[in-house]
Amino acid sequence: MGNKKRKKRIRIHREGRSLIAMLTLLIFAINVPMFMYMPTWLSAITLLLTATLLVFVTYFFRNPTRIVEVSDDNLLIAPADGRIVVIEPTVEQEYFHEKRLQVSIFMSPFNVHANWYPIEGTVLVSEHQDGRHQGAWLPKSSTENERSLVVIETASKVQLAVRQIAGAMARRIVTYAKPGHRAQRNEHFGFIKFGSRVDLYLPLDTEIYVKVGEAVTGNETVIGRLN
Numbered sequence: 001m002g003n004k005k006r007k008k009r010i011r012i013h014r015e016g017r018s019l020i021a022m023l024t025l026l027i028f029a030i031n032v033p034m035f036m037y038m039p040t041w042l043s044a045i046t047l048l049l050t051a052t053l054l055v056f057v058t059y060f061f062r063n064p065t066r067i068v069e070v071s072d073d074n075l076l077i078a079p080a081d082g083r084i085v086v087i088e089p090t091v092e093q094e095y096f097h098e099k100r101l102q103v104s105i106f107m108s109p110f111n112v113h114a115n116w117y118p119i120e121g122t123v124l125v126s127e128h129q130d131g132r133h134q135g136a137w138l139p140k141s142s143t144e145n146e147r148s149l150v151v152i153e154t155a156s157k158v159q160l161a162v163r164q165i166a167g168a169m170a171r172r173i174v175t176y177a178k179p180g181h182r183a184q185r186n187e188h189f190g191f192i193k194f195g196s197r198v199d200l201y202l203p204l205d206t207e208i209y210v211k212v213g214e215a216v217t218g219n220e221t222v223i224g225r226l227n
Contacts, residue, residue, distance in 0.1 A: 027053075075222050076118045077185065082111050083213065083214065085213075086199075095151055102199055106197050163201070207225045209224050
């Protein structure tokens with residue numbers, strides 16, 4: 001297995017650029033009158049609070065350049081930053097309708113929220129479903145929360161699914177994957193805003209290299225291998 005790391009560059013993800021621009025204008029509109037008409041101490045507090053908000057939002061939408069190179073096409077790369085919260089056989093009820101090995105990654109508001117393809121292949125399905133916005137760490141969030149399902153078929157005809165799940169703070173799931181699209185490593189298939197979870201549904205004989213509680217890095221950590 002080859003897994004080479006290159007120098008990373010931090011950019012702002014396209015999903016956050018308009019929000020950051022509008023927030024910057026709003027902060028300017030708030031702080032100019034504050035400095036003109038309000039006491040200095042109140043103006044300073046307002047500036048500090050609004051600047052902190054801008055820094056956090058900018059940090060949330062960071063988009064690091066990550067390039068992974070592998071010599072084994074069957075290796076599965078983490079589709080998201082976060083922490084492994086589930087590794088267990090479960091019945092996937094929306095597409096496969098059979099037992100699959102579920103691997104779930106919980107993403108906190110401080111993680112990078114871009115989602116990468118975990119393997120190369122062809123996108124068979126890309127479906128969005130409305131739902132609730134309860135805590136993404138809860139097991140029932142996989143079937144009750146707003147979510148998006150992407151099914152990929154590898155060159156060896158193995159099918160796996162990736163599910164983006166909205167959380168209590170996440171109010172928008174963006175999925176770029178479309179049926180017929182060629183899924184490629186190092187490519188984003190979506191983005192989830194403000195706290196969320198990503199589930200993988202894999203064949204039961206998949207070798208898993210991570211454990212529950214382990215932190216993983218999207219498009220860097222090898223989480224398993226298809227048999």
